Amino acid sequence: MRAVYAIVFAAAFAALVGQHLTSPSSGRPVSPEDFAGACAPCGAPCPSVQKK
Amino acid sequence: MSTLATSSDVSAPALRRDWPFLIASVLALAVLVTLVLIDGQPAAAALLMLGFALGGVFLKTEFSFTASWRRLIVPGQADGFLAGLLLIAIAAAVIVPVVALVPGFGGAIAPIGPSLVIGDFVFGIGMQLANGCGSGTLYTAGGGSGRMIITLACFIAGSVIGSLHLPAVLSIGGIDPILAANVFGPWGGLAVTWVSLALAAFAGVVIARRRGAAFAPPRKMVVGAVAIGLLCIAVFAAGRHPWSVTFGFTVWGAKIATAFGADFSNAEFWQWAGPKRAIGDSILSDTSSLTDLGMILGAMAAAATSAPFARNPWPPLKSLLAAAAGGLLMGWGARLGFGCNIGAFIGGVGSGSLHGWVWFLAALPGCVIGIKLRPLFGLSRE
Numbered sequence: 001m002r003a004v005y006a007i008v009f010a011a012a013f014a015a016l017v018g019q020h021l022t023s024p025s026s027g028r029p030v031s032p033e034d035f036a037g038a039c040a041p042c043g044a045p046c047p048s049v050q051k052k
Numbered sequence: 053m054s055t056l057a058t059s060s061d062v063s064a065p066a067l068r069r070d071w072p073f074l075i076a077s078v079l080a081l082a083v084l085v086t087l088v089l090i091d092g093q094p095a096a097a098a099l100l101m102l103g104f105a106l107g108g109v110f111l112k113t114e115f116s117f118t119a120s121w122r123r124l125i126v127p128g129q130a131d132g133f134l135a136g137l138l139l140i141a142i143a144a145a146v147i148v149p150v151v152a153l154v155p156g157f158g159g160a161i162a163p164i165g166p167s168l169v170i171g172d173f174v175f176g177i178g179m180q181l182a183n184g185c186g187s188g189t190l191y192t193a194g195g196g197s198g199r200m201i202i203t204l205a206c207f208i209a210g211s212v213i214g215s216l217h218l219p220a221v222l223s224i225g226g227i228d229p230i231l232a233a234n235v236f237g238p239w240g241g242l243a244v245t246w247v248s249l250a251l252a253a254f255a256g257v258v259i260a261r262r263r264g265a266a267f268a269p270p271r272k273m274v275v276g277a278v279a280i281g282l283l284c285i286a287v288f289a290a291g292r293h294p295w296s297v298t299f300g301f302t303v304w305g306a307k308i309a310t311a312f313g314a315d316f317s318n319a320e321f322w323q324w325a326g327p328k329r330a331i332g333d334s335i336l337s338d339t340s341s342l343t344d345l346g347m348i349l350g351a352m353a354a355a356a357t358s359a360p361f362a363r364n365p366w367p368p369l370k371s372l373l374a375a376a377a378g379g380l381l382m383g384w385g386a387r388l389g390f391g392c393n394i395g396a397f398i399g400g401v402g403s404g405s406l407h408g409w410v411w412f413l414a415a416l417p418g419c420v421i422g423i424k425l426r427p428l429f430g431l432s433r434e
Binding site for chain 2: 001002004005008009013014017019020021023024025026027028029030031032033034035036037038039040041042043044045046047048
């Protein structure tokens with residue numbers, strides 16, 4: 001298990017750093033709730049808005 | 053003399069630190085903190101470090117929502133449940149008034165309807181099969197459990213599947229979020245939130261007394277609840293929203309799927325402003341991903357300080373199947389139910405949002421089903 005764990009950790013960390021260096025990043029960390037119209041932690045709209 | 057020496061050796065075993073994993077976890081945190089600081093994101097650095105602290109506290113105090121709920125349902129033991137309520141009461145003391153009074157801060161809110169109820173019920177089944185919820189999966193996977201790495205992978209896959217189903221289930225209907233502070237004002241909302249927690253605690257004590265079970269949380273559990281409650285407040289201050297876990301999993305899964313050729317441009321969920329931004333930006337720009345990553349590293353560091361890391365053998369196949377099924381169900385359920393114990397229950401109730409209590413009431417029967425299913429996978433009901 002230890003070897004599997006080390007491999008998974010190293011691969012995931014390399015992928016994480018790689019995608020960070022190749023992706024845009026905003027000025028401060030954001031949550032989907034920061035955006036207008038978000039009604040849930042995932043950014044889903046409110047039912048009252050969906051009905052319109 | 054020799055007897056004394058032998059006795060001393062037995063009573064105070066030397067700490068067996070696992071230096072490679074301890075160094076790797078601290079070094080990884082340092083690299084991530086450096087990367088976000090280079091981007092000018094001190095708040096992101098704070099969230100990474102707070103996640104690291106959360107991972108350590110969860111692991112060292114063995115704080116577990118899943119086991120607490122199982123003890124409440126099976127023998128009627130309310131100690132862990134009461135500790136969880138204490139944690140929420142501490143977080144609510146700051147979150148409810150600040151959300152109402154300070155611009156720029158938001159609570160954990162969500163619509164109340166079929167999506168919430170169905171998602172939470174399924175999540176409840178999953179958390180008992182997996183033997184851990186969102187936070188539990190993170191700190192046990194980070195702490196060296198190979199079984200929970202499988203749960204985490206399936207949690208991520210399930211949450212991406214859930215993201216594809218959520219818009220259709222949401223269209224069935226529902227009502228807009230209801231916040232106590234919007235009805236009773238900032239301090240009235242906090243009072244109502246605390247009263248609701250006190251009533252739940254009273255119900256827990258009544259259940260425990262009727263069944264002759266314990267309800268007073270042990271000292272370690274109280275320390276865990278207070279520490280996690282205070283860290284919840286710190287995460288809220290840094291991220292401007294209550295701590296959440298599962299949206300990060302959805303983003304990770306979508307990014308992995310995209311790397312393998314999946315196209316989400318026609319998926320409604322990924323056209324909403326928040327998810328659309330998250331799938332395009334760096335993972336280190338997403339608040340829940342930051343605390344999730346910190347938590348994995350913090351649990352790894354905490355585990356490696358006291359014992360050889362990840363030395364346990366793999367569990368039986370049945371147990372691994374339960375881990376996989378539980379992860380998938382939790383991922384799907386968390387997406388439809390707007391989060392896990394952290395984002396929906398602690399964050400929701402801690403924000404004075406009614407959906408937090410609906411989440412709890414829908415997840416509880418799911419847990420009952422999950423507990424009944426555990427023996428099929430060779431897991432104990434207790």
